[in-house]
Amino acid sequence: MSESTVTRAAGARLLSIGEFSRYVGISVRMLRHYDERGLLTPASVDAFTSYRRYTPDQLRVAGRIRTLRDAGCGISLIAELLPLFATPHVLRARLAQHAASLETAAAELHAQQRLTLSLADALDTSSAVVGERVFPAVRTLRLRRTVACYPAEGELWADLRDLIARPDGADPARFGELVGATYFDEEFRDDDVEMAIWRDYSGPFSPRDGFDIAELPAQRVAWTTHRGDFDTIGRATEILGTWIAEHGFARAGALFNVYVVGPGRESDPAKWVTEVNVPIA
Template sequence: MSGERAGMLSIGDFSRYAGLSIRMLRHYDERGLLTPAEVDPSTGYRWYEPAQLWRAGRIRSLRDAGCGIAQIAELLPLFDEPDELKSRLEAHLEALDVEARRLDAQRSLTASLTSAIDERAAPVAVRRREFPGLRVLLLRRTVADYPAEGELWADLRRLLGQPSEVDQSRFGDAIGATYFDEEFRDEDVEMAIWREYAGDLAPRSGFEIASLPVQSVAWATHRGGFDTIGRTTEAIGAWVASRGLTRVGPMFNVYVVGPGREPNPDAWITEVNVPVA
């Protein structure tokens, strides 16, 4: 160690008190996040003031919360502006929630792929039928991605919690979702959720009463979680093409047994429908 500095902390002591390795302290110095109070010109040895422990602690907390170097640099000055800092951290929290959903979906799919190695999947039975016309209560919106469909169902549940707005006795059995984009989309997905409904509702915030048309569809039953529903849509696509048919409308799902009725994804039953001609 170079000569002592009265009232200052060596890089080793500062590392211990701050909970940051010496390697990371040097990295933060290089990036301009945490510059030593003094550097010995002959040895390059770093010294820190005790007051810098506060800044080091904020850096450590932001790092552990998943913030990168650039984001930490933007957020550090905002500790003197609590309202702005709170707003920025809430935005970061939303981004973490999105990432958590993505990782959860990846984990679920990996588990399915692992179990499928020792199982021979039964062939998907695709058929054609006439889908009856339905009068439905519908909520249509563009959402971030397909898993964000849950946000629409949450909005519908809030509406159903207002007995003066919706007559629960007028609902039928059919529940589903329609996907309007021509192609599969990674983001900005236009969809609608719906429930068969014989009552009335004044249009508001995307909610409306609509009629689903009578239409000829190619359809198949998918059993299990949505992470493996691609196998069913693949089978329908191959079936439609092999018979010289054409898709003539948006694909839609009918949730025979879905998340709203059964928490266990293994018990879910989804009818996947593709209008054809």
């Protein structure tokens, strides 16, 4: 028996769907929809007119449905949660899970809002300029790993900060100004991204905890400069891809970024400067 099936109290008058709608703050159209979905079945349905009537007790059930709906719960989740009102401790835990999902959704919406505004700002800016150069060979301290997604790159930088902070870690005085990341997958990936973060380093170091010394070779690259946060850095790779194809080149190695001004040096994303490089042949 669903929670919407209730026993009519002695002498209680059934409410018309219009009255019920007014009292509970749910439109007649939605009440019919909830009936069709088995969420709130009327106490009585006239066999000839299909006119729906409800008991006063069902107002409480309908109120719970309205509140859950306004809290961002869909039909299936409401159907799952309604019986849990009989066990408040179970319902409380399940509502906490829903609240966490809403927090994630809010962060995604905020990111979409930032991207929308940045797209609008880009309408007034000229296209990035693509150049060709030989990127010099460099000795780096590197951490290479497969991570969940591209934004998870921050986890690698946090590990590097931890290494530098350790008494037996890398010598901070032996780092240069070159800071970058390399992306090894042939294609763009939504998950399981293989990447490496690195800094030029002149000191001794014994490989450990995933860190090692990597000699990056001199490479002929097409490159462009991206300014701002990383939400729109895809524009830079689009421009590079167009330039490379139009000039008859082919990609000859893993794409890599050089963080001229990045999160580690500047807290304002609007001031970040990233050089995007594609090895070419």
